[in-house]
Amino acid sequence: xxxxxxxxxxxxxxxxxxxxxxxxxxxxxxxxxxxxxxxxxxxxxxxxxxxxxxxxxxxxxxxxxxxxxxxxxxxxxxxxxxxxxxxxxxxxxxxxxxxxxxxxxxxxxxxxxxxxxxxxxxxxxxxxxxxxxxxxxxx
Amino acid sequence: xxxxxxxxxxxxxxxxxxxxxxxxxxxxxxxxxxxxxxxxxxxxxxxxxxxxxxxxxxxxxxxxxxxxxxxxxxxxxxxxxxxxxxxxxxxxxxxxxxxxxxxxxxxxxxxxxxxxxxxxxxxxxxxxxxxxxxxxxxxxxxxxxxxxxxxxxxxxxxxxxxxxxxxxxxxxxxxxxxxxxxxxxxxxxxxxxxxxxxxxxxxxxxxxxxxxxxxxxxxxxxxxxxxxxxxxxxxxxxxxxxxxxxxxxxxxxxxxxxxxxxxxxxxxxxxxxxxxxxxxxxxxxxxxxxxxxxxxxxxxxxxxxxxxxxxxxxxxxxxxxxxxxxxxxxxxxxxxxxxxxxxxxxxxxxxxxxxxxxxxxxxxxxxxxxxxxxxxxxxxxxxxxxxxxxxxxxxxxxxxxxxxxxxxxxxxxxxxxxxxxxxxxxxxxxxxxxxxxxxxxxxxxxxxxxxxxxxxxxxxxxxxxxxxxxxxxxxxxxxxxxxxxxxxxxxxxxxxxxxxxxxxxxxxxxxxxxxxxxxxxxxxxxxxxxxxxxxxxxxxxxxxxxxxxxxxxxxxxxxxxxxxxxxxxxxxxxxxxxxxxxxxxxxxxxxxxxxxxxxxxxxxxxxxxxxxxxxxxxxxxxxxxxxxxxxxxxxxxxxxxxxxxxxxxxxxxxxxxxxxxxxxxxxxxxxxxxxx
Numbered sequence: 001x002x003x004x005x006x007x008x009x010x011x012x013x014x015x016x017x018x019x020x021x022x023x024x025x026x027x028x029x030x031x032x033x034x035x036x037x038x039x040x041x042x043x044x045x046x047x048x049x050x051x052x053x054x055x056x057x058x059x060x061x062x063x064x065x066x067x068x069x070x071x072x073x074x075x076x077x078x079x080x081x082x083x084x085x086x087x088x089x090x091x092x093x094x095x096x097x098x099x100x101x102x103x104x105x106x107x108x109x110x111x112x113x114x115x116x117x118x119x120x121x122x123x124x125x126x127x128x129x130x131x132x133x134x135x136x137x138x139x
Numbered sequence: 140x141x142x143x144x145x146x147x148x149x150x151x152x153x154x155x156x157x158x159x160x161x162x163x164x165x166x167x168x169x170x171x172x173x174x175x176x177x178x179x180x181x182x183x184x185x186x187x188x189x190x191x192x193x194x195x196x197x198x199x200x201x202x203x204x205x206x207x208x209x210x211x212x213x214x215x216x217x218x219x220x221x222x223x224x225x226x227x228x229x230x231x232x233x234x235x236x237x238x239x240x241x242x243x244x245x246x247x248x249x250x251x252x253x254x255x256x257x258x259x260x261x262x263x264x265x266x267x268x269x270x271x272x273x274x275x276x277x278x279x280x281x282x283x284x285x286x287x288x289x290x291x292x293x294x295x296x297x298x299x300x301x302x303x304x305x306x307x308x309x310x311x312x313x314x315x316x317x318x319x320x321x322x323x324x325x326x327x328x329x330x331x332x333x334x335x336x337x338x339x340x341x342x343x344x345x346x347x348x349x350x351x352x353x354x355x356x357x358x359x360x361x362x363x364x365x366x367x368x369x370x371x372x373x374x375x376x377x378x379x380x381x382x383x384x385x386x387x388x389x390x391x392x393x394x395x396x397x398x399x400x401x402x403x404x405x406x407x408x409x410x411x412x413x414x415x416x417x418x419x420x421x422x423x424x425x426x427x428x429x430x431x432x433x434x435x436x437x438x439x440x441x442x443x444x445x446x447x448x449x450x451x452x453x454x455x456x457x458x459x460x461x462x463x464x465x466x467x468x469x470x471x472x473x474x475x476x477x478x479x480x481x482x483x484x485x486x487x488x489x490x491x492x493x494x495x496x497x498x499x500x501x502x503x504x505x506x507x508x509x510x511x512x513x514x515x516x517x518x519x520x521x522x523x524x525x526x527x528x529x530x531x532x533x534x535x536x537x538x539x540x541x542x543x544x545x546x547x548x549x550x551x552x553x554x555x556x557x558x559x560x561x562x563x564x565x566x567x568x569x570x571x572x573x574x575x576x577x578x579x580x581x582x583x584x585x586x587x588x589x590x591x592x593x594x595x596x597x598x599x600x601x602x603x604x605x606x607x608x609x610x611x612x613x614x615x616x617x618x619x620x621x622x623x624x625x626x627x628x629x630x631x632x633x634x635x636x637x638x639x640x641x642x643x644x645x646x647x648x649x650x651x652x653x654x655x656x657x658x659x660x661x662x663x664x665x666x667x668x669x670x671x672x673x674x675x676x677x678x679x680x681x682x683x684x685x686x687x688x689x690x691x692x693x694x695x696x697x698x699x700x701x702x703x704x705x706x707x708x709x710x711x712x713x714x715x716x717x718x719x720x721x722x723x724x725x726x727x728x729x730x731x732x733x734x735x736x737x738x739x740x741x742x743x744x745x746x747x748x749x750x751x752x753x754x755x756x757x758x759x760x761x762x763x764x765x766x767x768x769x770x771x772x773x774x775x776x777x778x779x780x781x782x783x784x785x786x787x788x789x790x791x792x793x794x795x796x797x798x799x800x801x802x803x804x805x806x807x808x809x810x811x812x813x814x815x
Binding site for chain 1: 411413415416417419420421426427429430432433434436437442444445446447448451452455590591594679
């Protein structure tokens, strides 16, 4: 079995997680008070964005597992978008920490930081190995 | 001082080469008589000072567009000591067309074969020595973005301008019949004194092509008989070949290029690049638009959230400054002018500087990465449906930064009607000057959902632009939009330095405005809200009696018009001053409320007492839509060449703003009633 195939499968799993987490964010936005531990307050738009990434990752997962370029394209696109969102949430977390310093409030690491979105971006990182070894893929 | 011209197709890294050659030694102006940017700079090499002019990015020297005409006139008339043609090595066929045309003019061409790294990544191998021999011009391999090949290019330029390098002119063969005609015309041209400065073969070929600009030059030189003979020969050649002459000559050039490329280029196995992979998703019929929306949403989330600590820093600094001034100046009128008028007003605008800087930073990242042309491509189908074309989309997107450069960027749209509609709807794209108003109101009335509310303003702007474009296409400029033909440059990693430079250039304009127009605006607002009539005298009013100030009189006079929306006189006064520049809206609130409560901290709390969430949202929508700022109106006038269109844009936006705000107020109140 090709060494990249498990990574391809893994990116599919992360794609499913993206969709599930996105759906949860939307659900929490609808239900208001209903909250999961360690999850930020529901944000329908943020949830929709995560679902988009999940769908991109899963759209050609079959081709990705079969080591075809079409599958690799969607992994590459998903990786870029997931990376952008992950970096964005990291920078927001940094900005909030800095803000606590500026306004003199005690800094607290709480659920308002969108940790799951950052974790999902990190979980998807092995996918870069597939993109790096794009030469192993075929039409 | 020797002068050289830098030329090349769009997106070949010409600006990077220009910056690498000249560094900070450059200045920007306009070409005489037109509003096309002209960049000039200098560099020193081996003790020789060389002047560089950056010509507009073009595909051919045939003078169809303003850019092409400027470039050709400069090369043919100003005769620079060398013309540096920057070529995308990964796209030789297309880029060499301009090179061949340049060589035909007889210019001393130095070829900068840029993006060699990208060509190699695609498995391409280029025999540059052979290319140089075939084109009879020096060829330098480069990867300008990595700084590779710049010194070698300087060496080649130095050799060219000091005359150490001598090369013969390259000649494209146009077939036996055409060559006979060219020789005959060359002989006629050699007898015309007024044409002795031009390369004879170039004139002859262009006369046979029927190039209007060259015909004009020959006529001006007083050699009408050459034009007559050229017309006869052109007719004869057309009959013989059965082709249009411009097509015939272009085909022969492409045949020559194909032959050159066949001899110098070895293509590797067809490997899909990272750009190709990304394009499969970002231009995908299903995922193209969602990906675009995701990136836009991320841009606003980032802008809104990351700016917060920096906004607080500015707020603290201005509050401190106002306190110092208030306690340090004994004259109460002067203290009030400085602390409550100018400092509060400027502070309430500058507080949003971090948002604006970050917005420009992200826009610059998107632009430099090459994503914007994909955005235009994916939106083309939708744009076509609303009577516009994909090329209209980039100016619309740039409108999120500032409508003035966005309207100027519509020059890339060839079709006049498409361009006119794009200009007219562009001010509906929410520029950065409107952002402070959204942030102020969203923070006060929609805490926790600020990002989504601000995002909704941008979406509303887009939606209204769509509706207005449709209406304009249906009733004002009828017809179909032109089809989209545009080039997709490969994705490139944007450099932080470049993005920071662009961010500063654009953000600085905002600071400059704050220091000039807004200072003046808030000073006037302060005066109007601090004084009133007492008989024939002008006397100060106490903060508690501000309702009797000049500003209040103006606000009360206009307030009935806005009564359905439930806005008080202060909101009306802020809108009135927003005609000059939208930033003044927040500055006016800062001054009006600053006088009452002495500081910036409670501006949002003060607004909570004057607006409801519905009236606040309607106010945000009104600010989004109502009349472009004065600078935008002037730009519409300059770009359309008529006050008529500037007046139309101002008028329709004012009416549209009122209708939308009214609908929001009525619907909002109804829904609030239902849910209550």
